[in-house]
Amino acid sequence: MGLILHEISASPPVRAVKLCLKELGLEAEYKLCNLLAKEQLGPEYQKKNPQHTVPTLEDGDFIIWDSHAINGYLVSTYAKNDSLYPKEPKVRAIVDQRLHFDSGVLFSALRNIGAKIFFAGEKEIREEDKQKVREGLAFLEKFLEGKKFITGDSFNIADFSVYTTASCLLVFVPELDKYPNVAKYFDTCKSSFKGISTDDEGLQAFKDLFKKATSG
Missing domain, CATH: 3.40.30.10 (Glutaredoxin)
Known part of the structure; x- marks a missing residue:
């Protein structure tokens, strides 16, 4: 099976x-x-x-x-090796921290807005909720200083989570021009992930849902 x-x-x-x-x-x-x-x-x-x-x-x-x-x-x-989730304790600790950052900060901001738009029928995003998104993206911008990916020069499972969440946050708050490191990171991820074409379809599906939920 x-x-x-x-x-x-x-x-x-x-x-x-x-x-x-x-x-x-x-x-x-x-x-x-x-x-x-x-x-x-x-x-x-x-x-x-x-x-x-x-x-x-x-x-x-x-x-x-x-x-x-x-x-x-x-x-x-x-996996044939541990490159996507390194076993060395200090390296893994950083990956884990970024995973917790995704779940506790980035995805928390996304879920907060998504619950109101997709399930409670709200048509506009509240300003205080937009500010939570901006705070999360500002942290991400700082984390990416001098790095190609979220922990360094190679990507790992934390990048899969951070990239997918952040790309949706920028659907809610389309201000990518304020975060040049994030913009560069997106480009690097798009040219590096094997599954990016299917992922682009998923992102478009999210955009379509958001547009439908907030129209009318």
């Missing part, structure tokens, strides 16, 4: 896992879980993932969710 990924293409965390799968040369069966239709609240899905989030990965009888945990598992289980 192969890998099964429960997903919706517009989700930044799903995009992060797809980037990791592509980088590792792994195939997976994709099963749509339409969050807007509340499919994640069905009893079968909640049995697999009580937090009813995407992505959720099945590997045989093993089930894991949260994109950061999924990607760490994929690299630890299937």
Whole structure:
């Protein structure tokens, strides 16, 4: 039995896992879980993932969710080397810090806005929520000083998460010109990730959802 990924293409965390799968040369069966239709609240899905989030990965009888945990598992289980999630403690600590930065700062700002726009029906982004996005992007801009990627000269699983989340934040607050390091980082990621063409489709799906949710 192969890998099964429960997903919706517009989700930044799903995009992060797809980037990791592509980088590792792994195939997976994709099963749509339409969050807007509340499919994640069905009893079968909640049995697999009580937090009813995407992505959720099945590997045989093993089930894991949260994109950061999924990607760490994929690299630890299937990678031929540890370049995407280095084992050296100090190097891994920096990667982990960036992963926690993504979940605790960048994605927190994204989820805060997304819940109001996609699920509560709000049409405008509140100014205080935009400011949270700007604060997160300002941190990212600082982290990228003198670096090609989020921790140095080569990319790792933290880049999959940071890139996908930040690209969606800039859909909400389109101010990329204020963050030259982030802009350069985006270009570097786009020219480096094997799965960037599929990822671009996911980003466009997110843009389309946002446009639909805020129109009218």
